[in-house]
Amino acid sequence: MNNTIPEEYLDLLAWEKKAFAHLAIVLRDGAPHVTPVWFDYDGEYVIVNSALGRVKDKVLRRSGIAALAISDPDDPYRYIQIRGKVVEVTEQGAREMIDYLSKKYTGKSYQWYKGETRVTYRMLPQLVSGMG
Amino acid sequence: MNNTIPEEYLDLLAWEKKAFAHLAIVLRDGAPHVTPVWFDYDGEYVIVNSALGRVKDKVLRRSGIAALAISDPDDPYRYIQIRGKVVEVTEQGAREMIDYLSKKYTGKSYQWYKGETRVTYRMLPQLVSGMG
Secondary structure (H helix, E strand, O other), X not given: OEOOOOHHHHHHHOHHHOOOEEEEEEOOOOOEXXXXXXXXXXXXXXXXXXXXXXXXXXXXXXXXXXEEEEXXXXXXXXXXXXXXXXXXXXXXXXXXXXXXXXXXXXOOOOOOOOOOOEEEEEEEEEEEEEEO | OEOXXXXXXXXXXOHHHOOOEEEEEEOOOOXXXXXXXXXXXXXOOEEEEEEOOOHXXXXXXXXXXXXXXXXXXXXXXXXXXXXXXXXXXXXXXXXXXXXXXXXXXXXXXXXXXXXXOEEEXXXXXXXXXXXX
């Protein structure tokens, strides 16, 4: 395990692959929680986006840690596990970020915005391991 | 949220769908951990299988809790979240169970058995919620 993304798994994080990440967090009561999320990887940080006050927002701010599993949509036996250390939580540019992510996954800007305050989380990959 | 699988999401748990589950657990240091896994649902319990001494085995025995996200392979925006309370950890029939799961996903009995002690975990669904 290491703190960088092995080159042979970089394609899983690429824009063109459009892979979802399964983001796991630990709730206040100590229970795990996992949901599929959109993400981007800018070569250094894994970036996700949520909205102020949601479970993910509260937990990522409090705990500063998440785990991600990113499977190859073309081969479910090939995936990468990443522990993400939250190094930035920001509302700045977060509205643009959800549009950016939406374009990656849907080809269009974000259609479901209802005036919530969007938040962007930048995570530094740690304990990375690939499988398959 | 409720403790049963809503009827409209039962297809995600069906043998024919061959959906993977993303299983999240909480490690001893409090960090989350998530991996894709094979599973079965027998109408009452969500069943997964691992091997004695692995991370999943140790954590599921100790914590007694997991979270699962099961996405529709045909529509990634449709998924179900399940909190699973571990109600049984057993080696009995666990070798047969991994064959059973392997047949579900690969059509063949388990090809990677290397003499490890297989373990089956039965989890009672709690706090179930569907999306999409």
